[in-house]
Amino acid sequence: MDNRERVLRHLERDARLEPGNIADALSLPEQEVRRIIEEARADGTIVGYSTLINWDKTDRVYVSAMIEIRVHLQRGEGFDSVARSIGSFPEVQSLYLMSGGYDLMVVIEGKTMRDVALFVSEKLAVIDGVTGTATHFILNKYKDKGITFNVSECDQRVILDI
Template identity: 50%
Template sequence: MQQKILALLETNARISTEQIGIVLGISQAEVEAEIKKLEADHTILGYNTIVNWEKTDREVVTALIEVKVTPQRGIGFDKIAERVYQYPEVTSVYLMSGGFDLTVVIEGKSMKEVALFVSQKLAPMDSILSCATHFVLKKYKQNGFVYTPDEKDQRAAIWL
């Protein structure tokens, strides 16, 4: 049941607890209790809205940075990742297999801002060996949502 609730919330965080109850065949109170539990144990980390900022006046530049690090004795990569994710401009940090160690996604107002962040804050950090910064040119799909969805229902309005 928990997984079913999570799956519904993952695709639409605004679905009401009443509606979740109806479609899963349990009471609204049960849904609310489950969600409270999931929030308390941080299974649910938070609720985001997926925004296409291109449609607004706000300038947003996203960059994906490949970071190589020297893991510190005894604490591995976690301590370094922790220092990196403290910065509010960092939206995601992942530990990777393969040619580099951390993927750091950052958002800034301009390329310059991002570049300054990398050169002044990220690159000089202890244990960070190198940074390769890739700017996102265009977003097509994020978290399951397509940026320019095909809205129109192609079907006839009535079909027996």
Template identity: 40%
Template sequence: MTDEERAADEGVGAGREAADESGDESETPGEATAAATATAAETATVLSILRENARTSVADLARQTGLDEATVETVIEELEAADVIRGYRAVVDWDAADAERVRAAVELDVELDRETGYGDVAERIARFPEVEALRLVSGDYDLLVEVEGDSMSEVSSFVGERVARLPAVTNTVTHYVMDTYAEAGILFGDGDDDDRRSVTP
């Protein structure tokens, strides 16, 4: 290789090194644009908005919270991974849908032993598909169960044959829902009708 060829080759090598160094430097600003961390207050705001309307888009959440969209997406992913957000459901007015669904609130008295706690009893009850919600409450009874079925007889059979027969359950009192005026902060119907006499066992 001549001196001229060697010099040309060294020039090309130097140019490649300079380009590589320039490329490394260009990555740094890109890394700085990663999603920022939301504050506890901003995270709470995201939760509040989604609780009011779970269909709120990421773009709308970003606009309402002042966060960028990437940060909003990260916040939601973290809340879902941590089981803070357990799911997304529609609030359905079954009367408006012309689909009959019978709902009931069931009071349960529970007797515990040394090996069984409220959580054990609740876990067993919560596995039934008819159970919409289950809470430990203060007062004259222990657990409050929200049950849903296609008919009063279905709900009654479920309570009597599945729930009441659990060893820890000593008493049940079922209250059938006559009408729903509001749910999840959403008003239903006009609330003028009294349907208490229209439901018979």
């Protein structure tokens, strides 16, 4: 693994790490870590930073759903242009091109199930090339971005005599 990849892995795990902390971990000069991060931002490798929130711990009312989408491509058109249309909706949290029985997968959030239903029927289904959808509501989130939810990580170590 080269230094760039090592720096990126640390940042992916904890976006709040200071370049100095990463430099400490990897025994690299801080300047070098800063340069790697700046370059990765500039060339679009680092796309953004976000905070992983367990909304179930709050009073926020929301539902999320995973939607499978089947697409019939027009002549001269690729998946990218359909994906761009779908991805431009603010409700869309993530969007993937998939192998297997359908083509695109979208994760969306709305306030109510009706919001999601309206999004599917009025915004997704009407996009040119979309031939079918299947909506799956998410009932509980156990793990996201490598982090397990709702697990209390208390220190179980005990003090020994030696």
